[in-house]
Amino acid sequence: MSEYHEILQGFAVEELHTTEEHRQALRACAELLLTTSEDFATATTLAMLLLANQPEAFTPSEDFLEQHPDNHPREYSSPAGYMAFFLLYLAEKARSAKDIAGEAATCTHYSTSCTGDLNLCNKCADRAEIVIPISQMRYEDIPPYHLGCRCKPILIQARE
Numbered sequence: 001m002s003e004y005h006e007i008l009q010g011f012a013v014e015e016l017h018t019t020e021e022h023r024q025a026l027r028a029c030a031e032l033l034l035t036t037s038e039d040f041a042t043a044t045t046l047a048m049l050l051l052a053n054q055p056e057a058f059t060p061s062e063d064f065l066e067q068h069p070d071n072h073p074r075e076y077s078s079p080a081g082y083m084a085f086f087l088l089y090l091a092e093k094a095r096s097a098k099d100i101a102g103e104a105a106t107c108t109h110y111s112t113s114c115t116g117d118l119n120l121c122n123k124c125a126d127r128a129e130i131v132i133p134i135s136q137m138r139y140e141d142i143p144p145y146h147l148g149c150r151c152k153p154i155l156i157q158a159r160e
């Protein structure tokens, strides 16, 4: 069992309307990405398997759609492409959570780094200003914040 297993089990994954069984499948696929190869080709293969029998099994929630334009399926070439990005998003959230928790002994807070380039959205730029206590880390405060988001956590050393 990987270190990511427990982290992913703690993720509610309420961005999609689906059954708990399907959420479990999403967590398992994200774990597979993290423990094998976290790339778009692998994510697409897993997404196609997820959708093979139940193409309508995953519907994004209204909240998730409103958060960012990239969270909308219409931005993607196919349902499998959309789900591949979702799996990478979920895997990256678990990676960030592990990175943050791994530094909890020496760091008390974290922030997020943005790419700072022209593709950066205002929401992510604003988030970079916010410092979050590690002890109060919530799912929604773990980067990435939306599909295709490239934000990463920055750990902040405890002050004397």
Ligand SMILES: [Zn+2]
Pocket: 114, 124, 144, 145, 146, 149, 150, 151
């Ligand atoms: Zn971002």
